[in-house]
Amino acid sequence: MPNPTAAILIIGDEILSGRTRDANMHYLAGELTRIGIDLKEVRVVADEMDAIAAAVNALRAGYTHVFTSGGIGPTHDDITADAVARAFATALRIRDDARAILAAHYDRSGLEFNAARQRMARIPEGAILIENPISAAPGFSLENVHVMAGVPDIFKAMVASLLPRLTGGKPILSQTLRIDRGEGVIAEPLGALAAEFADLSFGSYPFIQNGVYGANIVVRGTDPARIDAAIGRLAALFPDEGA
Amino acid sequence: MPNPTAAILIIGDEILSGRTRDANMHYLAGELTRIGIDLKEVRVVADEMDAIAAAVNALRAGYTHVFTSGGIGPTHDDITADAVARAFATALRIRDDARAILAAHYDRSGLEFNAARQRMARIPEGAILIENPISAAPGFSLENVHVMAGVPDIFKAMVASLLPRLTGGKPILSQTLRIDRGEGVIAEPLGALAAEFADLSFGSYPFIQNGVYGANIVVRGTDPARIDAAIGRLAALFPDEGA
Numbered sequence: 426m427p428n429p430t431a432a433i434l435i436i437g438d439e440i441l442s443g444r445t446r447d448a449n450m451h452y453l454a455g456e457l458t459r460i461g462i463d464l465k466e467v468r469v470v471a472d473e474m475d476a477i478a479a480a481v482n483a484l485r486a487g488y489t490h491v492f493t494s495g496g497i498g499p500t501h502d503d504i505t506a507d508a509v510a511r512a513f514a515t516a517l518r519i520r521d522d523a524r525a526i527l528a529a530h531y532d533r534s535g536l537e538f539n540a541a542r543q544r545m546a547r548i549p550e551g552a553i554l555i556e557n558p559i560s561a562a563p564g565f566s567l568e569n570v571h572v573m574a575g576v577p578d579i580f581k582a583m584v585a586s587l588l589p590r591l592t593g594g595k596p597i598l599s600q601t602l603r604i605d606r607g608e609g610v611i612a613e614p615l616g617a618l619a620a621e622f623a624d625l626s627f628g629s630y631p632f633i634q635n636g637v638y639g640a641n642i643v644v645r646g647t648d649p650a651r652i653d654a655a656i657g658r659l660a661a662l663f664p665d666e667g668a
Numbered sequence: 669m670p671n672p673t674a675a676i677l678i679i680g681d682e683i684l685s686g687r688t689r690d691a692n693m694h695y696l697a698g699e700l701t702r703i704g705i706d707l708k709e710v711r712v713v714a715d716e717m718d719a720i721a722a723a724v725n726a727l728r729a730g731y732t733h734v735f736t737s738g739g740i741g742p743t744h745d746d747i748t749a750d751a752v753a754r755a756f757a758t759a760l761r762i763r764d765d766a767r768a769i770l771a772a773h774y775d776r777s778g779l780e781f782n783a784a785r786q787r788m789a790r791i792p793e794g795a796i797l798i799e800n801p802i803s804a805a806p807g808f809s810l811e812n813v814h815v816m817a818g819v820p821d822i823f824k825a826m827v828a829s830l831l832p833r834l835t836g837g838k839p840i841l842s843q844t845l846r847i848d849r850g851e852g853v854i855a856e857p858l859g860a861l862a863a864e865f866a867d868l869s870f871g872s873y874p875f876i877q878n879g880v881y882g883a884n885i886v887v888r889g890t891d892p893a894r895i896d897a898a899i900g901r902l903a904a905l906f907p908d909e910g911a
Contacts, residue, residue: 438871441707442840443698444886445873450712455686464684466719467712469693472871476709499852500872500883501859531852541855559876576874597685609742609774612784616744628681628715629743630688631819633802640743643687 428594429489431457432466434480436495436505437575440469448577449494456584461594461647462490472496477508485512485570490591492584495575497564499541506565509572510549520548523563530561556586566590595647600656604663607631607638614662615642622655624648671837672732674700675709677723679738679748680818683712691820692737699827704837704890705733715739720751728755728813733834735827738818740807742784749808752815753792763791766806773804799829809833838890843899847906850874850881857905858885865898867891 433453439445450467457464465488470476477496484491496505510517524546531538545562548554555564555571557579564573564583573583604611608631619627625646632639644655676696682688693710700707708731713719720739727734739748753760766789774781788805791797798807798814800822807816807826816826847854851874862870868889875882887898 435710438869438888439873439886440693441697441710442701442842442886442888443694443696443707444842446694450683451686451689453686454684458685464686465714467678467684467710469710471708498872498874499855501855501862502871536850536852539852539856541859542852544855560881576876578876599685599687607779609779609782609785612742612744612787613782616784619744626681628745629741630682631741633819633821638803643682643685645681645685 426594428461428463428597429592430465430487431462431490431492432468432484432488433464434477434484434491434493435467435469435575436472436477436493437469438472438502441471447494449575449580452577452581453492453494453584456588458597460588460591461596462591463594463597472502472504474504474508474511477505478512481509481512481570485568489569491570493570493572494580497545497562497572497574499544499562503544505572506547506549509567509570512570513549513567515550515567517547517549519543519546523548523554526554526563527561555583558582558586597645597647598649598652599643599645600652602642602644602656602659602663603639604642604659605637605639606663608640611640611642611663615659618655618658618662622651625651625655627655669837671704671706671840672835673708673730674705674733674735675711675727675731676707677720677727677734677736678710678712678818679715679720679736680712681715681745684714690737692818692823695820695824696735696737696827699831701840703831703834704839705834706837706840715745715747717747717751717754720748721755724752724755724813728811732812734813736813736815737823740788740805740815740817742787742805746787748815749790749792752810752813756792756810756813758810759793760790761793762786762789766791766797769797769806770804798826801825801829840888840890841892841895842886842888843895845885845887845899845902845906846882847885847902848880848882849906851883854883854885854906858902861898861901861905865894868894868898870898 552565552567628643630641683690795808795810871886873884
């Protein structure tokens with residue numbers, strides 16, 4: 426059976442303006458690989474209702490899971506819950522259990538549970554809450570769409586709450602061989618090897634280091650013995666030339 | 669006149685597997701903001717022909733410019749030029765000027781200009797070359813789609829070659845005010861201010877630092893006097909409480 430697939434949807438003007446460098450995509454990509462969910466696409470869109478709702482609908486139709494990051498705080502630009510509710514054409518209302526979690530958190534902190542904060546208890550009908558052990562305000566899963574916060578520490582904590590609920594597949598394993606030769610020399614034998622080992626994927630990631638060209642060849646697949654075999658063949662093709 | 673818009677399309681399994689953390693999106697986002705081109709969307713897709721071609725077609729129909737990163741080297745997984753040619757239903761052939769640039773480069777380097785390297789001279793019909801001062805192999809612009817390398821140093825150099833050719837708009841200016849209060853306290857007055865200054869955009873980017881909640885409020889727009897006025901009002905709403 427093929428692995429489940431996934432997309433990530435990152436919501437935030439601050440990423441698109443270049444002000445903030447996103448960290449959540451890279452983190453979640455690694456976690457999904459570990460549990461055998463194949464990340465196939467990432468999108469970044471602005472804090473705009475139509476853009477978010479359209480992306481949610483496109484991605485949830487195409488992949489087993491959609492993970493969103495950002496836009497679920499208390500301020501006016503936090504519209505992800507509204508956009509997801511619109512995408513599903515479902516109601517968004519303050520929910521008692523979410524409200525109780527937040528009320529207890531602000532009570533402990535001695536902070537006022539004001540209207541802006543109560544906004545974070547609005548959950549689309551039929552959703553399952555995602556626990557937020559850091560700042561209490563929960564994320565939620567609505568069918569195959571998992572809505573999480575954008576602040577990296579909170580995103581990570583929500584991912585940790587969520588992933589045990591999801592069914593993974595065969596973990597994608599990989600081995601990397603660094604070859605200190607230009608890709609132009611590696612290309613032909615690598616292509617032939619990739620055709621022979623069609624059950625594996627071969628990526629070539631070139632670099633320039635101190636003016637010298639090289640490439641990291643990454644062999645990925647689910648069968649460790651096959652990966653070993655391919656890496657062995659590759660190493661034999663490009664024996665270390667010595668110093 | 670509204671600013672031109674843009675999308676970035678990042679091509680690469682290595683980003684989706686979590687192996688590599690993309691750097692090009694953040695770099696180009698900053699450059700586009702500087703020259704007044706509004707980045708509206710980013711997508712990351714795998715090294716798969718159909719996925720790349722579909723994303724190219726969706727994005728080029730929606731935005732003034734599309735910038736792609738990755739997949740134009742000499743190896744078997746470098747299929748971006750093929751996918752772009754397919755998206756435009758145009759021919760992809762070795763072009764004499766691109767071939768001459770590469771031949772001169774390998775001649776200078778004393779390296780063989782072999783079949784894999786000649787593959788990098790394949791350019792879709794009607795494209796304009798994008799200069800690559802680092803490793804010679806050119807990118808290209810086909811109508812509003814600008815195809816560039818994924819290696820960050822080469823990507824940056826290609827962006828520097830390309831951007832002077834494009835017409836920018838009004839640069840988006842921004843000022844940031846750090847407020848050491850929880851977003852839940854900031855939300856209501858900030859929302860009112862955002863409604864009053866409807867010509868500006870107000871983003872609230874929460875953080876947790878040493879266990880203390882705060883937010884950076886970013887005010888963006890094209891008129892520096894309006895941004896000054898909004899930041900002044902905001903600062904007056906949240907005067908520094910002292911130490």
